[in-house]
Amino acid sequence: MLYIKNLHKSYQSGSKSYPVLKGVNLSVSSQEFIAVMGPSGSGKSTLLNCISCYIPFDEGSITLGGQTLKNLDADALARVRNEQLGFVFQDFMLLDGLTVRENVLVPRIIRDKVDAEANERADSLMSLFGIAHTADKYPAEISGGERQRAAVARSLINKPLILLADEPTGNLDSKSSRTVIEAFENARRQLGATIFMVTHDSCAASFCDRVILLQDGLVCDTLQKQNESQQAFQDRLLTAIKTMSSTK
Amino acid sequence: MMTMKQLERKLQRADQKQALLYLFCNFVSLLLITAYSAMMFSPTVLLILPQGGDSRKQLTAIFVLALFGCVVFTVYASGLFFRRKAAQLGTLMALGASRARLAPGVFREVLLLSGISSLLGIAAGFPFVFLLWNGFRLFIVDSQEMQLRLDYRCLAVSAVFFVLVAACCCLTAYRCLHRTNIIDIIHEEHKNEPVKTPGRWCGPAGIALMFFGAVLGYQAPGVYMQLFSAYPTALLNLLYAPVFVGLYMIMLHTVVHGWRTRRKKPCRSLIARSMMKFQGRQTVNNLIVSTVLIAGSAFAIFYLPMLGVSQILEVRARPFDYCYHYRMDQDILGQDEIAAKASQYGLSIKEFRSSPYLTLGHDSLVTVEEGRSFHLEHKDLAGSVKVLSASGFHALTGKSVTVRPGAYHIISTADETETYFYVTDITFLTNMATRGTIPVSFAGYVHYDFLAGPSGYYLISDADYEAISRGLTPDWRGTISFFKMDGADSYAFAQDFFHTLTTSFGPECEYGYYYDRVQKIAADEAGERYWGDTDQMTRLSYDNADASDFRLYWTYMPKIRILDQNDFLKTFAVYLMMFLFISIICTLAALIISYTRCMTITLNNRYVFDDLRRLGASPAFLRREVRSQAGSVFRIPVLVGMGAMYFLYVLIMLGNDGKLVLSELAGLAVCLCILLGMAAIYGVVYCYTVRRMYRALSL
Incomplete structure (x- = not known):
């Protein structure tokens, strides 16, 4: 469903160019739950931002649901973001002036499609993620975990092809992190969502089907979850990360 | 069913505080500009101040300074407004709102805010002049020449300024909407604007450059006339440029290093200094504008004692x-x-x-x-x-x-x-x-x-x-x-x-x-x-x-x-009124800018203060950090602006005949007392600002 080929991205600082992604290749299948891990500066967030069409990339191609994301104009990219992508930020990015329900409905409001079906979907998503009781509250009135789950509900309101999450548990305690990861699991299980998550949290990553390890702007390893316990997968992850760090 | 328009309206309501700050800044700028131009182009004033005369030139020079200050202030206010707005726009863009979808709402909002604030400012400018003028007539002096007459063509200045304000805000909105990197837009609010760290020589070199520029600019016309037997063009005033370069360097030094050398406890001002440094560009700009306005205010107010003291001594x-x-x-x-x-x-x-x-x-x-x-x-x-x-x-x-x-x-x-x-x-x-x-x-x-x-x-x-x-x-x-x-x-x-x-x-x-x-x-x-x-x-x-x-x-x-x-006051009533008025306007503008800067520092660094509190910083420590920053914002412009103008006046007095006579010394002594009085006013506003900062940070 998502194909990334030879993706390059560098940042300019004055006259200097700093390459961050140096030819990333990967693919994501439908209903997969994938995590990307790697040390700071490895290009995880940049990769995610390129897929989300938040920043332009230099070379390579990204194909989402059969559509190539290169050379699209700003309006077309906005449509892709709205209809085919869902995004969960580390710091939630809920709009303070709107209630939780309104926040969940924002992608629909942008499309001018707030109909009964949208309201029903918002309600069901909030119930699914255990935040129905916060529907009429404002973001400032709820906990961090609830805010992030509201953000997950928002990301799924338009039934996107893929849900992209950037360090979704980065600002949360372990208990709240757990509820957010459970929300992702529910989304995949009950709604058939495809999830692509960047994280530092090996515990959160251990819930995924596959973990891609990124180093110096390249995919250096991929770990597939076998018929193993979550703890065993997490241990394998930690070992791989340790090996990656030591070979650097 | 919520529509995009309703959503925008709700978000605007949530951003009321920020909008009010922008409204206030624009309102004040327009009020001051309207009041000043109403005064400048008043037939009453134009009749009294001879065309081509020194008083008229001084009036125009300070007007240009005030205009410059207000322009920078307005640009700053719109920048501040959009820093907050950017997070909201960025989120909407991340969620799939196109520029075309967002643009009408954004432009409608900025034009409405700019329009309302500008119109209110312009409308309030005339009553402000009227009150000040008649207050002066009522409480200080009245003369037959002081019948206030206004030439409403002065509104052209306000209109141009309004267009500038709206254009500036629309340009900022346009730039915000047309950025390709959405992540940058989202994080605009927390974006740092650090300045390059110069050596510790920067401040002293700036002071030297200011002195050099002042002497160069002041002496150059005389030298030019002697050398070329011709009157210099206005371009020669560019020789004053080192003054502004020096001023920039002084303010840069203030922000980056500060003026206190803490050899025993070098870490004491580390946090406050870092906070200022990372918003260096804005802070330096603000300090420069405040300094220029304070200098304008001092220059205007000096006119009164210098004239009055020599007159009193001569008559006596x-x-x-x-x-x-x-x-x-x-x-x-x-x-x-x-x-x-x-x-x-x-x-x-x-x-x-x-x-x-x-x-x-x-x-x-x-x-x-x-x-x-x-x-x-x-x-x-x-x-x-x-x-x-x-x-x-x-x-x-x-x-x-x-x-x-x-x-x-x-x-x-x-x-x-x-x-x-x-x-x-x-x-x-x-x-x-x-x-x-x-x-x-x-x-x-x-x-x-x-x-x-x-x-x-x-x-x-x-x-x-x-x-x-x-x-x-x-x-x-x-x-x-x-x-x-x-x-x-x-x-x-x-x-x-x-x-x-x-x-x-x-x-x-x-x-x-x-x-x-x-x-x-x-x-x-x-x-x-x-x-x-x-x-x-x-x-x-x-x-x-x-x-x-x-x-x-x-x-x-x-x-x-x-x-x-x-009849001294009566004879010079219009002069006194005009220069007092200019001084009040410049002082007000400088105070508002300093206050706004301090409150911006508070808002932008709230999370730093929260983190420090979590790390165990005591309220006394945090208060000291607040005072340290607010102190720099108020103290340095006051010292530099007033000091520079005092020096310039001494230079002018010396330039007249190469010496300082008794009446001039007495006048300068009175000027010094007035400066102390003005500094006290800044001190009071500083205390008020610090209290507001404490409250905003729950200290």
């Missing part, structure tokens, strides 16, 4: 209560008539002294202008001088001066200031009736303050006086008289005397001291038009004998101690 030091002079062809009050008039008021006069004087033509090198360039040319009839004989001078003053035949002295003040009025290269004097001449040469100054001044007196020997006055008609002859009051004087008598004297003169004497009859004759004889007959010359009228220009410039204006003491 007069040896006689009254001095008047007139042409012999005029029918003017004599000693007996004055004594009779005084008795009507229960007064008597004493020590009435009188002396004849002559108005003669003189030769000299004069400056002949050809466009911008000029050259010196000798003219036989270069101008006129009033000449006393040595015995006449003795009769008036009781002082004996030996004047040798063929010599002439100039009567000047004891400290020999303002000698640039006097002509020291005269080689012969001319009887304008017979055109007979006597050769003379300059023999030095004789000191007698009471007879000194721009239309002061020259002294020749009795023999020369006798020789040159032969055949001179009464219109070239005059009488000067002094007298004192026996006991206390009466203001009513002085008024009566002044108005009787004025109405006794014929229309042929209704002109200012700058109108030179000899130059007029020379121009007529050369077939040229004398400048005094053109519109360049300010016309005076006996009908407005109490007007400031009449009292300042009339060629036969008597010196009357009690009148000059009591």
